[in-house]
Amino acid sequence: DQQVKQNSPSLSVQEGRISILNCDYTNSMFDYFLWYKKYPAEGPTFLISISSIKDKNEDGRFTVFLNKSAKHLSLHIVPSQPGDSAVYFCATGSARQLTFGSGTQLTVLP
């Protein structure tokens, strides 16, 4: 059974608007959550993370929200730019093993 789920395989938004990517998890023991971004023909790159003791973390245009009671994680990108078009993976786990969601393809339309 997948421990980390991204139920939306794709998302399209207009340039300048907000992009919201969602992720659900099943194991309450996870203490660290991450988002990775992946462009075609490249490896995933780390984007932003959040500790389970927080409910929000911001880094420029990117904000991650954590709702522990709902076991839900979201990534907000404001404003969205065409260069943000990529596959986004959420991940959680430990130093030994990260478990990834299946990814969401974000397309930002000019």
Next chain:
Amino acid sequence: EAQVTQNPRYLITVTGKKLTVTCSQNMNHEYMSWYRQDPGLGLRQIYYSMNVEVTDKGDVPEGYKVSRKEKRNFPLILESPSPNQTSLYFCASSFTSGRAYEQYFGPGTRLTVT
């Protein structure tokens, strides 16, 4: 430049012909790992290594071997490849303390087994 390198980037082979995909990192990371990416399944961990001579199975280790004789290198070995191992493979590395969860990934190796 800090990076994780993988070779080859693309490989087409036949069933049963042993192959090795190399992975090297220049960041002095203790931790290294191999993942495979398949459509609809995200990245799944194959093997990982916490340091030299210390390796362990991930979620999908069947049909794969690894070794960690040097800190910088972590090759992935397919002794007898089969078509179900056709996939996109990524090597990753990180420190094991501090911001250990933030793994650095290589560019990927696309393997096709016919």
